[in-house]
Amino acid sequence: MKIVVCTDSFKGSLTSAQAGNLMIKGLRRVFPEAEYRLIPMADGGEGTAPALTQALGGRMETARVHGPLGKEVEADVGFLPDGSAVMDMASASGLTLVASNELDPMRADTFGTGELIRYALDMHCRRIYLGIGGSATNDGGSGMARALGARFLDEKGRELPPGGGALKNLSRVDCSGLDQRLRETSIEVMCDVDNPLCGPEGASFVYGPQKGATPDMVHALDAALDHYQRVLARQTGLDLAGKPGAGAAGGLGYGLMIFAKARLCPGVDTLLKLSRFDELMAQCDLVVTGEGRIDGQSAHGKTPCGVARAAARHSVPAIAIGGSLGEGAEALYGLGVSGLESCVRQVMPLDQALARVDELLPQAAERAGRMLLTGRKMHF
DSSP: OEEEEOOOOBTTTBOHHHHHHHHHHHHHTTOTTOEEEEOOOOSSSTTHHHHHHHHTTOEEEEEEEEOTTSOEEEEEEEEOTTSOEEEETHHHHBGGGSOGGGOOTTTOOOHHHHHHHHHHHHTTOOEEEEEOOSBOOOSTTHHHHHHTTOEEEOTTSOBOOSSSGGGGGOOEEEOTTSOGGGGGOEEEEEESOOOOSSSTTSHHHHHTGGGTOOHHHHHHHHHHHHHHHHHHHHHHOOOOTTSTTTTHHHHHHHHHHHHHOOEEEEHHHHHHHHTTHHHHHTTOSEEEEEEEEESGGGGTTOHHHHHHHHHHTTTOOEEEEEEEEOTTGGGGGGGTEEEEEESOOSOOOHHHHHHTHHHHHHHHHHHHHHHHHHHHHOOO
């Protein structure tokens, strides 16, 4: 029996690899003779770079860049055996880099993400995989472009200050100094949302509040991004603000398409392709996947959904194990998931569940395995 374990991280407690190893520990109690293959997985959010780098046998390095509010931080970048680079914007411009009492979406910017891209270019990488989940920013990718040589000017030719709030005063963008190496570089953006740049479903309204935006700020940021995209549409002739994913990471998806000719795609699909998941399915009997919380949102591009769909194309059954199961989790049953299991089986405080995850996750995997064993013994 061959089992592929392909799970996302359990945010706040386990990396993808740690979660996968705990699942294997529980499954071995039921199927001790099985052959196991672990593929750390992610969907483009925080943790994508280390998951992909580990899965493909690459190496991680650290670069010093400027965080969302200008303070220097250490950001991770992975280098894969084929010479490409993989990085998470969250490690340079992420929400976790800003204290809750310092959140400032009007001023936060993606300059550090641009520096991380430049670091990869300096290392002679001409293919970059970039996960863009978990941002603290709402600047339309303008900070990223500034770090790569673009200048954002007001009507008097003065450079705008950092952040999305300042974009309301944008008159033109000077791209004459934009890093020429971008022209010969392929950037694939791993994105797990399909929001446009502006409007009720756009970056500011949907994600601004979790970055500290008040209702007034949300309206101001949305208006600033709308003005920004109008200026760029006039200059470039490109109308990309409505494309799915343009609003990801506070509009970084849009900025990457405009300034770096990047291609946006579901993060989990990219990782599955690079890890040669389809090849593994040829001799696989079972796929086990999961994430920290499985609910209705998991059906929209998250790791369990992507993995289960890929397994279903090869008629391989998949089960999903979550730290908890929330409302709408049953939607996964129609997307290739045959069974759902939760770590938490009784009411307990979150901190207690996190403290016991090394015990609870193997138990959940064992329960799932025993149900599978029961099915194998049934005769119809």
